[in-house]
Amino acid sequence: MMEGKLSGGNVKKTFLILLCLSMLLVACGGSTEETVEEPAVVEESESLEAPATTVAPVLDKITFGFIPSAEQTDLQDNIKPLMKVLSDGLGIEVEGFVTSDFSGLLVAMGSGQADIGAFNTLGYVNALNVFPKRIEAVAKVVRYGSGSYHGTFWTTDKSVCTSEPVIGAFENIDGVVTLVEGSATTPPDVAALQVGWSFGDDGLEPEVRDNGTVSPGYACEADLNSMVGNEVVFVEEGSTSGYLYPSLQLKNMGIDYTKDITQVFAGSHDGVITALYNGDQKFGVTYDDARRTLRKTQLDVGEKVIAIGITDEIPNDVVAVRSDLPEDMKSKIYTILKDYISTDEGYAVMDEIYGWTDIVPADNSEFDVVKQAAEEFGLYDE
Numbered sequence: 001m002m003e004g005k006l007s008g009g010n011v012k013k014t015f016l017i018l019l020c021l022s023m024l025l026v027a028c029g030g031s032t033e034e035t036v037e038e039p040a041v042v043e044e045s046e047s048l049e050a051p052a053t054t055v056a057p058v059l060d061k062i063t064f065g066f067i068p069s070a071e072q073t074d075l076q077d078n079i080k081p082l083m084k085v086l087s088d089g090l091g092i093e094v095e096g097f098v099t100s101d102f103s104g105l106l107v108a109m110g111s112g113q114a115d116i117g118a119f120n121t122l123g124y125v126n127a128l129n130v131f132p133k134r135i136e137a138v139a140k141v142v143r144y145g146s147g148s149y150h151g152t153f154w155t156t157d158k159s160v161c162t163s164e165p166v167i168g169a170f171e172n173i174d175g176v177v178t179l180v181e182g183s184a185t186t187p188p189d190v191a192a193l194q195v196g197w198s199f200g201d202d203g204l205e206p207e208v209r210d211n212g213t214v215s216p217g218y219a220c221e222a223d224l225n226s227m228v229g230n231e232v233v234f235v236e237e238g239s240t241s242g243y244l245y246p247s248l249q250l251k252n253m254g255i256d257y258t259k260d261i262t263q264v265f266a267g268s269h270d271g272v273i274t275a276l277y278n279g280d281q282k283f284g285v286t287y288d289d290a291r292r293t294l295r296k297t298q299l300d301v302g303e304k305v306i307a308i309g310i311t312d313e314i315p316n317d318v319v320a321v322r323s324d325l326p327e328d329m330k331s332k333i334y335t336i337l338k339d340y341i342s343t344d345e346g347y348a349v350m351d352e353i354y355g356w357t358d359i360v361p362a363d364n365s366e367f368d369v370v371k372q373a374a375e376e377f378g379l380y381d382e
Helices: 013-028 072-078 080-090 102-111 121-130 240-252 269-277 290-294 327-341 344-353 364-376
Strands: 061-066 093-098 116-119 135-142 151-155 166-173 176-181 197-200 203-206 231-234 262-265 283-287 306-310 318-322 358-360
Touching: 061 080, 061 102, 072 080, 072 093, 072 344, 080 093, 080 327, 080 344, 102 116, 102 121, 116 121, 121 135, 121 240, 121 318, 121 364, 135 327, 151 240, 151 269, 166 306, 231 240, 231 269, 240 283, 240 364, 269 283, 269 290, 318 327, 327 344, 327 358
Parallel strands: 061 093, 061 116, 231 262, 231 283
Antiparallel strands: 116 318, 135 318, 135 358, 151 283, 151 306, 166 176, 197 203
């Protein structure tokens, strides 16, 4: 998962201007023999946003930028098959490159050094804020049948449950957080993959490892107000599902996430689950079912760490393009990507790169809640 981890300083406009010269050479460069044309320095009196072009450019090469999800050199190799498929389908060369971080891709897209970009959702919203007329989303990523994910609230204190914990998981159904029950032999019917289950020849089946069978995950109905006055362990302040969305949801419930609870940060999703499992904390928040990160060594993590709620849906990553690309090219890019992921080779390649299992058209209205989070936490300039 390309989980968003940003700080406000990374996306300030003034900071990005200073970064342009240094970062684009890293973001777009191949070997040392290649050269990259330096962008013009933007004067303070000039706007970052240039007038939208009205003439479709004539292209013989386009570039596709990626944010690291693994070691940069590994990802550079992993994207090569996709670049060939896009090149063959579009009839022009498509070059892929891996940026050093989110800001590198943002600047590359906004300056025209990149034509396509794979953004995490929060990164895309910030890019829209800086370059509102230069980029647009053409696709939203699907993982395991869902175009969105969410944060999950956890506890190890069964006394906060209003009923006995059961094998199950939470899902947003018609906008209502609903506990969906499963059993020891049947997984709960939810989009996110749950602890205790793995993919077999006939679909999901109980997960059996060399050291035993992984316990299915438990959940219970609970009032999130039970966290008031307690320590709550989050991932980090820049984590979309492990801090931003959960905190915003608490605020919308009337809970002051800075005063009514004591914030503790574990630094990672598995760190949150570890703190809960070890008894260091009794409330925490991560993405979806992050208990899976401990299941290999702690077979009973699904029983000890109990889900008590989830956040609103968070749109998955997006594929964005330069707005001034020809419309037929934008359409072809979407079609080529979707058709490629539907093949065995494409599925394996995209799963290795980012865990993509499909794409669907992007609906800009889905990003409104992401914009709200960015504004609430000062992640971009007004």
